[in-house]
Amino acid sequence: MIPLVRYLCTVLLLSQRYLAPVLLFLGLVAVLTSGDTGPLTATYAPVAGVMLLSSVWLTMALVALEDRPHRAIVIASAGGDLRVLVATVAAAGVWCLLLAVVGVALPLAFGAHSPGPxxxxxxxxxxxxxxxxxxxxxxxxxxxxxxxQGYALAVALILLLAVLLSRGVSPVNLMLTRLQNTSDATAALIPTAALFGTAMGCLAAAVALTQVISRRRA
Structure with a gap:
């Protein structure tokens, strides 16, 4: 699995299709956090929102790297389409983790904060x-x-609006609302960890749905 994840990360790197979502992330984070002097809990809320948008774009770009014949070769070499799908999620996760580290650091560079662990x-x-x-x-x-692609972009926009605006339902909406309304990072850690678990459950459901549909289309 690790060589497959490394391969997908390398292909995305060489294709340069990561540039648009990465530059979008860096640019928006710089604009949204420049000169900020408020509590970091509120500062990290828009950064997380930008991560949502960038991770959608990055994942769609990663999946679109290979045409069907090439993907069939990768699936045959990897030992199954589910392994390739899970590796795709892992590769996207690696890129998002790198962006998240940058997203934690940039507000500290552009604003005036005294961060704690x-x-x-x-x-x-x-x-x-x-x-x-x-x-x-x-x-x-x-x-x-x-x-x-037009249908995909329309559905992506609808889902993005849904997870951002669905009050009391979406883990993203719940988390961003809590971050904007509290200045105590320690108190917000446990609820955020619980929402992270919910988000991982939604990701698992998305993987299962994608696997079922992609197999029927094969």
Whole structure:
């Protein structure tokens, strides 16, 4: 599995299709956190929101790297389409983790903050929660599910709005609302960890759905 994840990460790197979502992430984080002097809990809320958008784009780009014949070769070499799908999720997770580390550091460079361990942990956890939801959305809106890119983009936009605006339902909405309304990072850690678990459950459901649909289309 590790060589397969390494292969997918390398292919994405060489294709340069990571540039648009990565530059979007860096640019928006810089704009949203420049000169900020408020509590880091509120600062990391928009950073996590940007991670949601970037992770969707990154995942869709990763899935679209290979055409059907090439993907068939990779599946045959890997020993099954499920292994390739799980490796795709893992590769997207690696890229999102790297972005999350940058997303934790940039607000400290652009703003005036005195961070503690709880603040940094919360910032990382918030971004990974959004990344899990974003990767899941990226999968169900990828070429594995939708043949036409226009439909995929429309569904991705609808799902993004749903997870951002669904009050009391979406783990992303619950987490971002809590971060914006509290200044105590320590108190927010446990609820954020619980929402991260919920987001991982949604990601698992997205993997299962994508696997079922992609097999029927094969």
């Amino acid at each position: 709880a603040d940094l942990t919360l910032g990382l956890a918030a971004q990974l929660t959004c990344a899990a939801m974003g990767v899941g959305i990226g999968l169900v809106c990828s070429r594995l599910v939708f043949r036409r």
